[in-house]
Amino acid sequence: MRYLPELFANNRAWATKRVSQNPQYFTRLCAIQTPRYLWIGCADSRVPANEIVGLEPGELFVHRNVANIVRADDLNCIAVLQYAIEFLGTTDVIVCGHYGCGGVQAALGAPVPKPLERWIAPIREIRRSQAADIDGRTDADARWRRLCELNVISQVRELSRLPILTSAWAKGRPLTVHGWIYDLHDGLLRDLDVSATQNTSEAA
Numbered sequence: 001m002r003y004l005p006e007l008f009a010n011n012r013a014w015a016t017k018r019v020s021q022n023p024q025y026f027t028r029l030c031a032i033q034t035p036r037y038l039w040i041g042c043a044d045s046r047v048p049a050n051e052i053v054g055l056e057p058g059e060l061f062v063h064r065n066v067a068n069i070v071r072a073d074d075l076n077c078i079a080v081l082q083y084a085i086e087f088l089g090t091t092d093v094i095v096c097g098h099y100g101c102g103g104v105q106a107a108l109g110a111p112v113p114k115p116l117e118r119w120i121a122p123i124r125e126i127r128r129s130q131a132a133d134i135d136g137r138t139d140a141d142a143r144w145r146r147l148c149e150l151n152v153i154s155q156v157r158e159l160s161r162l163p164i165l166t167s168a169w170a171k172g173r174p175l176t177v178h179g180w181i182y183d184l185h186d187g188l189l190r191d192l193d194v195s196a197t198q199n200t201s202e203a204a
């Protein structure tokens with residue numbers, strides 16, 4: 001093994017452990033993929049999606065990018081959504097941000113080199129449009145935390161307006177979009193109470 005042999009060693013140990021616990025583990029996993037949940041989270045290495053919600057391979061469809069941003073013109077994100085909702089039968093889409101997010105922090109400071117600056121432009125816009133909410137906070141850390149929350153809330157709204165979501169709701173598909181935030185300090189998730197369903201989208 002020329003490169004990164006420690007990762008291959010880890011992988012062999014992991015696969016061996018799985019099979020020792022359940023000889024049919026990989027056979028069963030190959031046969032089905034019907035994850036109920038789609039996770040849209042930050043690429044941050046400290047927020048491992050499956051682990052923090054205690055789900056096994058096969059149970060969580062995952063899309064991650066810098067600062068968990070959902071954009072209608074992001075082909076990658078939209079394709080993941082379409083595949084999850086139309087082909088896998090996913091019923092719950094979770095946008096999960098986290099406190100201490102570097103992408104969100106960048107949007108509070110001076111411009112960063114492209115293409116990152118282009119990527120975080122939507123967060124700068126949230127920061128601008130909700131300046132009163134953010135600037136009213138006591139210190140820089142509180143403003144950062146609040147922008148992390150507002151970013152998640154904004155992405156849930158963005159998601160709820162996408163044709164993939166609205167057409168699924170129009171067909172009566174049970175589908176809910178959730179906005180959560182994860183705290184690196186204690187490992188706990190918090191529901192931001194902005195879940196969107198067919199009914200809330202009709203009321204909006």
Ligand SMILES: [Zn+2]
Nearest residue numbers: 042044101102
């Ligand atoms: Zn992040």
